[in-house]
Amino acid sequence: MSTVKTRRDVLGTNALRPDGAAKVKGEFSFSSDMWSDGMLWGATLRSPHPYARIVRIDTSPALAIDGVRAVLTAEDVPGVLTYGLIDQDQPVFAVDYVRYMGEPVAAVAADHPETCRRALAAIIVEYEVLTPLTDPELSLDTSTPAIHPNGNVFRHQRIVHGDTSVVGDVVVEGEYEIGMQDQAFLGLEAAMAIPDADGAGIELHIATQWLHEDQKQIAACLGLPIERVRLVLGGVGGAFGAREDISLQVHSCLLALTTKRPIKMQYSREESFFGHVHRHPARVHIRHHAKADGTIVKIEARMLFDGGAYASTSSAVLINGITHIQGPYRCPSAVVDGFAVRTNNPPCGAMRGFGVVQACYAHESQMDRLAEACGLSHVEIRLRNAMRTGDTLITGQPVESVAPVERCIRETDALPLPPPLIDSPDVLELPGGTGLTSRSENIRRGIGWGVSIKNIMYSEGFDDYSTARCTLQDGVVALKFATSEVGQGFVTLAPQIARSVLGVTDVVVEPMDTTIGSAGSTSASRQTWMSGGAVDGACRLVRERLFEHVGLANGIDALRLVIEDDEIVDTMGTLRIKVTDAAPGVRFEETFEHHHRPTEDLDENGQGNCHVAFAFVAHRAVVDVDVELGLVKVVQVATAQDIGRALNPLSVQGQLEGGIAQGLGLAVMEEVIVQDGRVRNPSFTDYLLPTALDAPEVVYSLIEEPDPQAPLGAKGVGEPPCISVTPAIASAIRQATGRDIRRVPVRPQDICL
Amino acid sequence: MTVHSPRTIDQAVTLLEKYPSAMILSGGTDFMVEVNFNHRKPSQVVSTRAIEELRQWNIDHDTNSIFIGAGVTYSTIESSDIAQAAPALAEASRTVGSPQIRAAGTMGGNLGTCSPAGDTLPVFAALDAKILLASNAGRREVSFADFMVGPKKNSLLAGEMVLGVSLPIIEGWQGYAKVGVRNAMVISIASACLVRNASDDSVRVALGSVGPTIIRARAAESWWLDQGAPRSSSEMHTEFGARCAAEASPITDHRSTAEYRRHAIKVLCTRLAARSTSR
Numbered sequence A: 001m002s003t004v005k006t007r008r009d010v011l012g013t014n015a016l017r018p019d020g021a022a023k024v025k026g027e028f029s030f031s032s033d034m035w036s037d038g039m040l041w042g043a044t045l046r047s048p049h050p051y052a053r054i055v056r057i058d059t060s061p062a063l064a065i066d067g068v069r070a071v072l073t074a075e076d077v078p079g080v081l082t083y084g085l086i087d088q089d090q091p092v093f094a095v096d097y098v099r100y101m102g103e104p105v106a107a108v109a110a111d112h113p114e115t116c117r118r119a120l121a122a123i124i125v126e127y128e129v130l131t132p133l134t135d136p137e138l139s140l141d142t143s144t145p146a147i148h149p150n151g152n153v154f155r156h157q158r159i160v161h162g163d164t165s166v167v168g169d170v171v172v173e174g175e176y177e178i179g180m181q182d183q184a185f186l187g188l189e190a191a192m193a194i195p196d197a198d199g200a201g202i203e204l205h206i207a208t209q210w211l212h213e214d215q216k217q218i219a220a221c222l223g224l225p226i227e228r229v230r231l232v233l234g235g236v237g238g239a240f241g242a243r244e245d246i247s248l249q250v251h252s253c254l255l256a257l258t259t260k261r262p263i264k265m266q267y268s269r270e271e272s273f274f275g276h277v278h279r280h281p282a283r284v285h286i287r288h289h290a291k292a293d294g295t296i297v298k299i300e301a302r303m304l305f306d307g308g309a310y311a312s313t314s315s316a317v318l319i320n321g322i323t324h325i326q327g328p329y330r331c332p333s334a335v336v337d338g339f340a341v342r343t344n345n346p347p348c349g350a351m352r353g354f355g356v357v358q359a360c361y362a363h364e365s366q367m368d369r370l371a372e373a374c375g376l377s378h379v380e381i382r383l384r385n386a387m388r389t390g391d392t393l394i395t396g397q398p399v400e401s402v403a404p405v406e407r408c409i410r411e412t413d414a415l416p417l418p419p420p421l422i423d424s425p426d427v428l429e430l431p432g433g434t435g436l437t438s439r440s441e442n443i444r445r446g447i448g449w450g451v452s453i454k455n456i457m458y459s460e461g462f463d464d465y466s467t468a469r470c471t472l473q474d475g476v477v478a479l480k481f482a483t484s485e486v487g488q489g490f491v492t493l494a495p496q497i498a499r500s501v502l503g504v505t506d507v508v509v510e511p512m513d514t515t516i517g518s519a520g521s522t523s524a525s526r527q528t529w530m531s532g533g534a535v536d537g538a539c540r541l542v543r544e545r546l547f548e549h550v551g552l553a554n555g556i557d558a559l560r561l562v563i564e565d566d567e568i569v570d571t572m573g574t575l576r577i578k579v580t581d582a583a584p585g586v587r588f589e590e591t592f593e594h595h596h597r598p599t600e601d602l603d604e605n606g607q608g609n610c611h612v613a614f615a616f617v618a619h620r621a622v623v624d625v626d627v628e629l630g631l632v633k634v635v636q637v638a639t640a641q642d643i644g645r646a647l648n649p650l651s652v653q654g655q656l657e658g659g660i661a662q663g664l665g666l667a668v669m670e671e672v673i674v675q676d677g678r679v680r681n682p683s684f685t686d687y688l689l690p691t692a693l694d695a696p697e698v699v700y701s702l703i704e705e706p707d708p709q710a711p712l713g714a715k716g717v718g719e720p721p722c723i724s725v726t727p728a729i730a731s732a733i734r735q736a737t738g739r740d741i742r743r744v745p746v747r748p749q750d751i752c753l
Numbered sequence B: 001m002t003v004h005s006p007r008t009i010d011q012a013v014t015l016l017e018k019y020p021s022a023m024i025l026s027g028g029t030d031f032m033v034e035v036n037f038n039h040r041k042p043s044q045v046v047s048t049r050a051i052e053e054l055r056q057w058n059i060d061h062d063t064n065s066i067f068i069g070a071g072v073t074y075s076t077i078e079s080s081d082i083a084q085a086a087p088a089l090a091e092a093s094r095t096v097g098s099p100q101i102r103a104a105g106t107m108g109g110n111l112g113t114c115s116p117a118g119d120t121l122p123v124f125a126a127l128d129a130k131i132l133l134a135s136n137a138g139r140r141e142v143s144f145a146d147f148m149v150g151p152k153k154n155s156l157l158a159g160e161m162v163l164g165v166s167l168p169i170i171e172g173w174q175g176y177a178k179v180g181v182r183n184a185m186v187i188s189i190a191s192a193c194l195v196r197n198a199s200d201d202s203v204r205v206a207l208g209s210v211g212p213t214i215i216r217a218r219a220a221e222s223w224w225l226d227q228g229a230p231r232s233s234s235e236m237h238t239e240f241g242a243r244c245a246a247e248a249s250p251i252t253d254h255r256s257t258a259e260y261r262r263h264a265i266k267v268l269c270t271r272l273a274a275r276s277t278s279r
């Protein structure tokens, strides 16, 4: 709960995060900091094999250990045995088979983490080890035995659009590969499950992206009515998609209900790598047809996403991938085939950019080739094809969103370049950094481009509405919503909205939990639009009530009243009264649901108005490369982003810079390395994230063309920053080295060997 | 788990004798990682933090040598006179981890862990460092080459601890370079230390992360001596780099490939050779 007392912090200002100081000082309570009297610890036993049949499980040696209170397996799941966001195919505990390394097999509750560890070691699981299916191409082969009763293909979707017989004067073709990225949030998975006194219900404190979706899936697995499962948001330390799927939710609740004691569960960094989904690795084959002047006439593409062992959101990621493969460019004709398949690799699902990252790396690499084939610059080719509002996508959907693609490119191009590489710069700023590998004579500099289109909100007919309640009494507003604050800043924005609409200063944000309707997921760049719309709607309803009250009390028509600063003002008279004094003791309370306009499913040719809205961004990367050693330093990233409206410019800047760092990670270092179904680097020692010395200078321009569809005129800004920066960096490396870079992350050996 | 905090070396070695399974704790930057991962479950720990003597270092210009206590941290090396007397060691220290790790991590710990990726170890190998060891039975000195016997294996005997390292001060250029896949706080995938002795124009080169132990490229070193002065041509440096690479025996793992590691050694040694003759 937080109170912000600065009248200034209205929409459009750099209001500060209410939890910012606490986070910086280490005082913020993350979900892993939770504690409860009489609690036990929970822990998970995971499969050491990517694929095996479970011959036998014997939990009795674990139960015999002093201090162990429960050992649970699939047999102990009272409700449905599986969960999932779209298809419920992921077992709470493995049933008969384990299909990926790290799949949960059992869970224990004990009085101490060390007792838990010993209990896990004592559980006997006899496996018949099977040969894992790890090549996604093989999953498509109908002669490959199915590794799951639902089959090896999660989804296949085709897009056929326009005149597919068209052949371009110029044809460029490429095969691209994107590695598996981890969300690598800093706050590890953690939960506190507290059983109700009557044993027939549970309260779960949890770091998640979507309380209500968790609630639904947990209740089904527990076999409890939904109202007996109450969720409260724990302090979340980042999410990036990794908290959309269930991880330890059901396990902790089951252990709590079984032991009748509060259960604390938390993952280590290593377990976290196995406990959540990752970004899909993908292979993209793509062919562009263009006129001699560079105008695109057709694309042909095949996209293959490796979804790993269970469905998670693979089918939706796939649709995002194929429907964005044209990029932010006009394209009259297309033939696209997309597949999301099952393997015995780690399950993959949501991550910032959701399928579009993979598409963007491929289409932007192609734009560079097309530019070269047509003798155009990298900027010219993109300007020539830039999409505009009113254009039709390859799905047949018209782009109704504001689409300032050309402006994104031109404004990025106009941003200043960094100073040239001087003869003796600070060696730490060169590729290789503190390793002192390089001198400026070893360096070549490249400049690369990336531009992207990203859908915001959920697609394909899904009504992902948001709910908010606003209460006003004596000038103090309380806001209630179930919107997960995962670090994106909705706890800053919501009070800004209330202050702007209601002319108040003091806004209390109540705890986020399931005692109010769903807010949808904190994902798909949607909460500013959706929950922002809900808070705005609730505050406007309260304002109407307030005006009615003041109108009645003063004998004037409420329609004449407006809010000016912190006062209610009669536009046709002299009345002026402070909001704080307008209705002493009266409590106004309104709840509002914001729904976006409906969307449609795709038909068998991939045609349909499946997305709600789009946001655009351009990136230009300047990269220094030590060509001989294959080491890189991203010197600067320039970006102009289509944001609709900057409701909090500082927050926007944070998203831009953070997204760029994450996209840089995918470009040059972040990869979950999987060999034969085994994760080889489940630690921050070997899964490398950019450090301060790797992060570039960011220069940016915000393009503010308010979107008429958006409740506050603002588009979501969360995902676009990380999407086209990856191909921009890869492109700069190509420019610097002349190497044909087909894969990200780009490894040193890809550059120099 | 019992943690003993002796104040003197004598007390420490007495404890080590009394508890043969005891483990030595210095800065804890390797030790605690092992404990947290449950790879180690010490019941007796001898912490060296309170032993003032281990944190001492000394530069002796009469004998032209430096002695560095096992408890000396990376940040001390970077910021003290050691940095002038053994610049390669300072460069190696600067590449280690983050400021927090460098403030806690020690020479004794890097030697105790004895990883082929340990950043100070190529410097010790190139300088033919002597490692001073102590046990309740007395003290002895071993060369670095005899100290490191395998990946994460050293020749410490039961009840023995590292007291410190002694290094010669060598007139001439020296430097360290390390390749990792990010620009700071990264485990080396290939590294090299080159020390040039101005008096006879010899070089000594040691390679890290490209073999089970630190490798001295002795054939390349003697090839260098066989070449005539001034030894400053870029062709010679390139040839020297290639010869160093030929002496590496890298492996492929999840961090890199054998091929890239060998290539990186070639480039690093070429560059270090060029740097050594450019001033």
Ligand SMILES: Cc1cc2nc3c(=O)[nH]c(=O)nc-3n(C[C@H](O)[C@H](O)[C@H](O)COP(=O)(O)OP(=O)(O)OC[C@H]3O[C@@H](n4cnc5c(N)ncnc54)[C@H](O)[C@@H]3O)c2cc1C
Binding pocket: B023, B024, B025, B026, B027, B028, B029, B030, B031, B032, B033, B048, B070, B095, B096, B097, B098, B101, B104, B105, B106, B107, B108, B109, B110, B111, B112, B113, B117, B118, B119, B120, B156, B160, B161, B162, B163, B185, B186, B187, B188
């Ligand atoms: C985030 C991070 C980054 C790192 N980066 C690097 C890096 O870039 N380069 C690098 O080389 N290392 C790196 N390390 C590893 C570690 O910091 C170094 O090896 C450091 O030198 C260990 O020193 P310590 O004092 O912390 O040793 P401790 O962890 O206390 O001990 C390490 C080992 O040495 C033994 N030991 C300690 N003192 C003695 C002694 N006097 N006699 C005998 N045995 C002894 C201990 O028993 C233990 O086995 C990193 C570690 C972390 C956590």
